[in-house]
Amino acid sequence: MSIGQRIFASVYDPMNRAGEAGWVGRRRTGLLADVEGVVLEIGAGTGANIAHYRAAERVVLTEPCAAMRARIAAKLPLATVPIEVTSAPADALEFADDSFDAVVATLVLCTVPDVASALAEVRRVLRPGGELRFLEHGAEHHGRRAAWQRRIEPVWRRVGQGCRLTRNPRAGVEAAGFEIRRYEVFDPKAPAILRPFCEGVAVK
Template sequence: MGLQNWYDRHVLPKLINLACGQGQIMKRRAQIVPLASGHVFELGCGGGLNQEFYQSSLVSSFSGIDPHGALLDQATARARARGWKCDIREALGEDIPFASGSFDTVVCTFTLCSVDDPRQVMAEMRRILKPNGRLLFLEHGRAPDPGVAKWQKRIEPVWKRIGGGCHLTRPIGSALRGAGFDVEPLGQGYLPKSPRFASWNEWGVARRAGA
């Protein structure tokens, strides 16, 4: 096992949980995740960082995927502790192993930055949503300020290596619209007390265009 593989397997999952579990990020999770209802699917459910924010009475079942198998046991345990029927699998967002039109809500938080093919992942999320379903998103990506965006582009090659393929320059709302979603923005801005090159966030509700 090479150093990069060892890092990705043993260090990266802990680093992701630590970085994505910081206080300001959790406050933003608290603004979007409670809107989930019905049969819920979470992309990149990881160690279950969103679990505390779901309203149990609104969730009929909980499903999710994550490429990091080491994180799945924790996510499953947290879901079962909520009393939910759950189905959590190790898989990639480019090929979600659930049937089309299965879910009332898809939740995607701090995940699109690191997938290999974001357009394919968004197409998959659109596919598994029911016609009247909702995608709840909270993502970081390309900043609107040219000076910040320039630094994002410079830093991204190194950032991807230490952050599990995390990109700094991917658009968020416009990418979802391009993938066939109607987007209702609920908020955007930089995380307080965080470096701007890594902290531009957008969150909101997206629905299948034309539904």
């Protein structure tokens, strides 16, 4: 485990505390409270979504970074549904085809090394008709903000453990063969470097 990963994991929850108590927390609840059946969450980080699942039969969290994963245990008492934790990266999931009713990705498509490989795996393990629910930063990038984000991205990527500022999650989801059912781009009270954000539901 690198020193960068250790530092990122230790600052992640304190850095996000205000947002989690405000708009991020509300978005997580809105996206996840009614998700049903057996659910897979990719890149679960420190387990920020755990408290927001209310209707799932069971949730499997995958998080490849040991420093982030180690922090999930402290959030397990907040769970109201059964939670399992594994270490699989999104692009090498150790699950059978069609084995989940829903897959969740929040603030993670910015960071996976290869969006197409990750979403191909997500699509493989999702049952036909199953939903991918996502909440991400980045969307259609244009104008002065986009130019600035492109310039700063190489440095940001180092500090943010691989996080990209200029990806377009919707384009990745559609390219992976999902059908978008609901999609919203929004500009919350968050640092300009990360805006806009987007939220969506797509179906296999």
